[in-house]
Amino acid sequence: MRPIFTVVDSQSLVSTPQPYPVPTDELLLHGAGLCCIRQDRVLFEQLDVRVHAGELVQIAGKNGAGKSSLLRILAALVAPDDGVLYYGQHPLTSVSSDYAANLCYIGHQSGIHEQLTALENLSFWRSASGIAQADDFALLARLGLAGLEDIPCRMLSAGQQRRVSLARLWFTRRQLWILDEPFTALDQTAISMLQQHFAKHLQQGGAIVLTTHQSLSMAFARQTTLELAYRW
Amino acid sequence: MVALSTFVQRELRLLARQKADWLNPVLFFVIVLSLFPLGVGPEPNLLRLMAPGIVWIAALLSVLLAAERLFKDDYRNGVVEQLVAARQPLLSFVLAKLFTNWLSTGLPLVLLSPLVALLLSINNAEFVAMLLTLLLGTPLLSLLSVMGAALTVSADKGGILLALLILPLYIPLLIFASSAMEAAAMGLPYHGQLAIMLAMLLFAMALIPLAVISALKLNVS
Numbered sequence: 001m002r003p004i005f006t007v008v009d010s011q012s013l014v015s016t017p018q019p020y021p022v023p024t025d026e027l028l029l030h031g032a033g034l035c036c037i038r039q040d041r042v043l044f045e046q047l048d049v050r051v052h053a054g055e056l057v058q059i060a061g062k063n064g065a066g067k068s069s070l071l072r073i074l075a076a077l078v079a080p081d082d083g084v085l086y087y088g089q090h091p092l093t094s095v096s097s098d099y100a101a102n103l104c105y106i107g108h109q110s111g112i113h114e115q116l117t118a119l120e121n122l123s124f125w126r127s128a129s130g131i132a133q134a135d136d137f138a139l140l141a142r143l144g145l146a147g148l149e150d151i152p153c154r155m156l157s158a159g160q161q162r163r164v165s166l167a168r169l170w171f172t173r174r175q176l177w178i179l180d181e182p183f184t185a186l187d188q189t190a191i192s193m194l195q196q197h198f199a200k201h202l203q204q205g206g207a208i209v210l211t212t213h214q215s216l217s218m219a220f221a222r223q224t225t226l227e228l229a230y231r232w
Numbered sequence: 233m234v235a236l237s238t239f240v241q242r243e244l245r246l247l248a249r250q251k252a253d254w255l256n257p258v259l260f261f262v263i264v265l266s267l268f269p270l271g272v273g274p275e276p277n278l279l280r281l282m283a284p285g286i287v288w289i290a291a292l293l294s295v296l297l298a299a300e301r302l303f304k305d306d307y308r309n310g311v312v313e314q315l316v317a318a319r320q321p322l323l324s325f326v327l328a329k330l331f332t333n334w335l336s337t338g339l340p341l342v343l344l345s346p347l348v349a350l351l352l353s354i355n356n357a358e359f360v361a362m363l364l365t366l367l368l369g370t371p372l373l374s375l376l377s378v379m380g381a382a383l384t385v386s387a388d389k390g391g392i393l394l395a396l397l398i399l400p401l402y403i404p405l406l407i408f409a410s411s412a413m414e415a416a417a418m419g420l421p422y423h424g425q426l427a428i429m430l431a432m433l434l435f436a437m438a439l440i441p442l443a444v445i446s447a448l449k450l451n452v453s
Contacts, residue, residue, distance in 0.1 A: 075317045078453045100319035107317075109310025115249040116242070127238035128321045152249075178317075 020053065020175040020205045021102060022088050028053045028176060028207050029074065035082035036069050043069055044228055045082065053175065056198060056208045056220045061228030067211040068108060068180055070228065074209060075105040075178045104129070104174040108181060110165035114154035118145055118164045121153060125168045134171050143167055144190070158185040169197060177201065179210040192217065239321070239328030246305075247336050253301055254336035261294040261341060265351050276353040283352040284413035287362060291341050292373065292402050298337040299377035300394055302329065303385040307451070312385070316452045326444045330378050338370030361416030365409040368429045375436045376401050382447035405432065 022028045031049035035042070043066030051057050051074075059067050072078045076085070076092060076099060085092035087099045112121050122136050140149050143163045153161055162185050169177065183191050195218040198208055202220055216223070247254055268286050269279060306312050315322050345366055349359045380398035384390035412425035 072453075077313065077317055097319060100317065103317060105314055105317035107310050107313050109308070109313065111310045111314045113242075113246065113305060113309055113311065115246055115305075120242070120245060124238060124242050127235060128315070129318065130320075 022053050030086040033083035034080045037081045051207050053205050053207050054202050055222040058225045059211045062230045065228040065230045071180050102175050104172045105178045112153050112161050112165050117150050119149040122167050175206050177208045183212050236324045239324045243328050243332035257294040257298040258340045261290050264290040279352045283354050284410035288406050288409050295337050295373040295377050299381045300391045302381035307385045313452050316449050326441050334371050334374040338374050342366045358416045361413045365412050369409050372433045375440045379440050382444040386451040
């Protein structure tokens with residue numbers, strides 16, 4: 001029997017900080033001279049992206065400017081049409097498994113299976129990222145999903161599904177987060193909660209690359225905006 | 233390597249929630265086999281003569297039927313993309329898919345073989361041969377269909393493409409499996425055919441998981 005009421009102890013959810021592979025203030029990810037071509041259209045070329053540990057990089061731009069394509073290049077899902085990616089000091093291709101082990105990528109699609117419940121989805125992603133034990137119930141309750149743990153995700157609203165998908169940011173120990181439109185469908189409470197969590201991750205030496213159309217309501221210690229122009 | 237059990241557990245849960253995905257192919261197999269005696273007449277000798285071909289063609293088509301949706305949901309909802317980005321869990325994901333695909337489409341065919349023997353009036357020696365070929369052959373069918381599903385996952389209506397891609401690869405299996413059953417019917421030894429089927433299975437087991445991983449990576453990029 002599971003207890004009906006769970007007392008959420010916020011302290012128990014705080015993971016003990018461990019040093020990340022790349023220390024704070026150092027260059028974590030560097031894309032040099034990146035170029036991306038889609039359907040004979042050059043989305044961007046000679047683009048330089050630098051992500052330091054402890055930095056939040058916001059990628060802005062109109063629809064179709066190539067934000068998601070850039071994120072997919074940075075997540076090493078797609079090779080850039082030109083240019084090189086460096087992770088730490090090394091070319092990404094030579095340290096790709098180290099990079100993948102230190103990356104948390106949540107793309108445009110949520111990664112949530114509609115037939116599985118919130119709890120099942122969350123514990124799947126937790127074990128898939130190599131974390132054996134955690135209090136998934138408390139985490140879901142903290143994200144405002146108390147009482148919805150056992151309902152198939154197709155019954156949840158878009159915002160609630162997004163919360164389930166982002167929940168893994170609370171237990172992951174990956175240094176670099178690449179998030180495509182994380183605020184989509186979230187309400188104000190969830191957005192500010194997520195931003196506070198971002199701030200904590202940055203403080204511990206993490207780095208975040210994200211795209212969003214909203215301007216961030218919180219000021220982060222180290223924040224850069226990369227504007228992609230729409231090109232014909 | 234990330235625990236395989238996590239992925240197997242997830243696939244089994246999905247099978248339990250989406251019963252039509254694996255029940256339909258099994259029902260298809262039974263329906264095809266039960267229609268044959270009605271279509272060609274209930275002459276026992278004729279049915280016994282045709283049994284090897286009928287059993288294996290029905291098995292091929294039913295496995296093919298199950299293959300199309302194998303990666304579709306996980307591709308659409310972004311699970312495949314995020315696993316490719318994370319890289320490490322991808323092998324466990326593919327192995328779990330292979331195992332549960334065989335469990336839900338191959339194993340039922342093996343379990344149904346006594347019923348098939350009854351429908352096609354097969355004698356004991358042939359039944360043993362059929363059981364052995366199904367045991368060796370269905371894992372290979374699963375392996376090949378998972379590979380086809382991974383290759384065609386991003387194609388919108390990939391069903392016919394999948395059939396064109398995979399059916400030629402099924403043919404060696406079809407030839408050796410039905411030849412083993414024919415040999416059994418004539419009272420001849422069929423170890424040779426079984427050995428070749430085992431060799432094909434082992435070869436596929438070694439290489440196909442890697443091919444599936446590459447195919448998924450290709451479809452995500």
